[in-house]
Amino acid sequence: MDFLSEYESKELLKRYNINCTPIFLCSNEDEAVNKAKELGFPVVMKVVSKSIIHKSDAGGVLLNLNSEEEVRQAFRKLIALEGAYAVTVQQMAEKGIEVMVGVSENEQFGKFILFGMGGIFAEVLEDYSLRLIPLTREDAEEMIRETKGYRILKGYRNFKADIENLTELLLRVSEMVERENIAEMDLNPVFAYEDGYMVVDARIRIG
């Protein structure tokens, strides 16, 4: 009944060709520095801890780290947080339109997927759509079209999302849930771009 860590969740997602930020798990400072150099600055570092669920609330997400010294300081800060046993070093994703993809289970109907706008849209407008798993391509297309945010996603002012690739993301999540017996999943946020998307945070529960 345990949740996979963000690192483990992203490793699993990658096996289904779902785009996630390149990420490394590091247990010491030098390793973090080496991986940051390998990725190229800026990088993002996050705490890995069984007892922390909302990483940013706990001060466990450090963005836009630009030098070896910043990475060293970040490592020390993160590893001191409650229950921390490692940190992740990951690529800093370019800003996109924030959307989210969730999976959950209803006793009566079974597993379903949620697609919605992320960030303030999610909080204020509760703008999301739901479908039972497995999804057909038509389901996935409808889910995206149903949200209020679709007007933004399809292209509004200087916002535009790659609807085709978001559709593909929903279909891959549906397939993955079936094959891996996933009970719960939270991809939040996913950054949607004019060309493609990137899963920035992920949390998966098997079972």
Ligand code: ADP
């Ligand atoms: P939490 O556990 O608090 O949900 P997240 O991993 O979602 O932590 O990080 C909080 C916020 O930091 C995200 O909503 C996103 O805006 C930003 N963020 C996290 N990881 C990255 C990344 N790799 N690149 C760019 N921004 C990121």
Ligand code: MG
């Ligand atoms: Mg998150």
